[in-house]
Amino acid sequence: MPDQSGRLDLAAGAGWQRVSPRYVVVEIVGTIVGGLLACAAAAALWLMFEFQWALYAGAGVAVIALVTLILEPRRVRSIGYQLRQDDLLFRRGIMFQRFVAVPYGRMQLVDITRGPVARWLGLADLKLVTAAATTGVAIPGLTEEDAESLRDRLVDLAESRRAGL
Known part of the structure; x- marks a missing residue:
């Protein structure tokens, strides 16, 4: 959430969802x-x-x-995401941290992929694609159930936000 200075609150404990330890x-x-x-x-x-x-x-x-x-x-512990009111905020990295905010209304595709080791462990990657190539986000290491429910939620949010444009 933006604070009084207009900056994002990127604190570690501020509602971040982490990927599976597996x-x-x-x-x-x-x-x-x-x-x-x-x-x-x-x-x-x-x-x-x-x-x-x-x-x-x-x-x-x-x-x-x-x-x-x-x-x-x-x-792996540094990877996380937040579902906020207007966008999904994704973070990763230890030394070189990356924060990406993807507005729900700009999402064009939400895809789930599973590699052989991840599939064996019951994990999946959720990929978000937007019109801008630089804002594509992949959230790795979600449980299959979390990936599917997050995909469905993001698709619903994206459809409702695009309808309001």
């Missing part, structure tokens, strides 16, 4: 698979063509993957 597993699996594939490619280059730099690149990828694994739980 979403950490999805992110960890993705990081491990990506890290292993990159390390395997670097090892293949080193073994097949004796590129010394590939060995160092593989070690660098392994270090980056390890740091990413350590930060993953905190990064």
Whole structure:
């Protein structure tokens, strides 16, 4: 809600909905698979063509993957959304925080996607598309029930706001 200065109240406890804690597993699996594939490619280059730099690149990828694994739980806890009177406010990020407000009347498509690991854990991603490409938002790691009820609510709100234009 705007305060007296006209700024948004972005406090951590001000009605933010968080994603499921199980979403950490999805992110960890993705990081491990990506890290292993990159390390395997670097090892293949080193073994097949004796590129010394590939060995160092593989070690660098392994270090980056390890740091990413350590930060993953905190990064997932930073993801949240708020349903406000006129818009949906989305946030994510630890060091580089991103806040996006999507007006209900500007929503053109609300989509639910499920990857294989997320589907196995009963999770889904909710994607909101607007006419402006920069304001598209994806809320990851919602339970399937939450994603479906949020989709239905957002579609109802978007239809009622567009009718009032």
